[in-house]
């Protein structure tokens with residue numbers, strides 16, 4: 001499997017030798033008793049970086065988002081989010097199934113924002129007919145697209161004016177952070193809660209963190225236990241996340257650069273339509289996409305999608321790999 005160039009997702013990154021050494025030597029305890037020093041260190045680190053009051057380490061981004069829904073909303077409440085948002089479309093309907101929380105999705109704008117006028121029109125009046133609109137969820141990055149800080153400021157003001165809580169699915173928030181060359185807190189300050197994946201571009205094997213107020217995280221811990229996410233010596237995993245936060249954030253820049261390089265080359269091929277290229281992601285459209293995907297696979301290159309194809313850069317992909325990918329694309333269209 002070693003010479004496979006896997007561009008399906010940044011979740012495929014494997015822990016480096018150094019990270020494995022860190023894991024091997026991690027200090028651990030029982031985290032359900034609150035006694036795992038590595039988990040505590042990770043939670044403290046994110047809390048500080050996000051300038052929030054508290055954080056909780058969780059097995060996945062999906063659980064982290066679900067904890068946010070459960071902790072912010074009661075049964076019969078409603079959250080507004082993007083139609084293609086992960087929290088709505090790709091998390092098995094957890095908010096509705098587990099929390100009896102109704103989703104109200106609306107179309108994303110081209111820049112991955114939610115039009116606040118459209119959001120406003122979906123907020124239900126308070127009367128017996130309606131679910132209670134409680135929460136607004138944004139996603140940053142979404143399909144690699146970075147939300148503008150001015151927009152976040154507006155969204156935050158809007159949420160306050162309309163008595164909504166504001167959650168960020170920041171699975172890839174650090175891609176936004178390096179793209180804008182800012183600090184995490186420059187984004188997190190606009191939100192009541194933020195979920196962050198450690199297991200994508202940052203390169204940790206497992207884990208996400210959810211951050212917010214003390215009270216909110218206390219709730220989230222309760223629901224984490226309920227969902228079976230209370231892990232014991234999870235410092236083995238948290239230590240990898242901690243290592244990733246200390247060492248791997250800046251490397252995301254390299255991923256963005258390589259995505260640009262690839263985009264530039266693919267643009268020169270007439271048969272390829274570049275749909276978008278933002279941060280570490282690239283979406284393309286071609287005729288007969290299945291044929292192209294199969295050809296690439298024969299050449300040990302994996303990409304994902306049907307119709308619109310997705311190519312994702314990550315830390316296990318080198319400049320040399322991308323040069324090979326460009327050659328293979330060229331050879332396919334030279335046939």
Ligand SMILES: *Cc1c(COP(=O)(O)O)cnc(C)c1O
Nearest residue numbers: 060061062063086139169171197
């Ligand atoms: C991957 C992802 C998640 C969920 O993360 P998992 O750890 O795979 O459960 C949530 N939101 C977004 C935007 C994601 O890309």
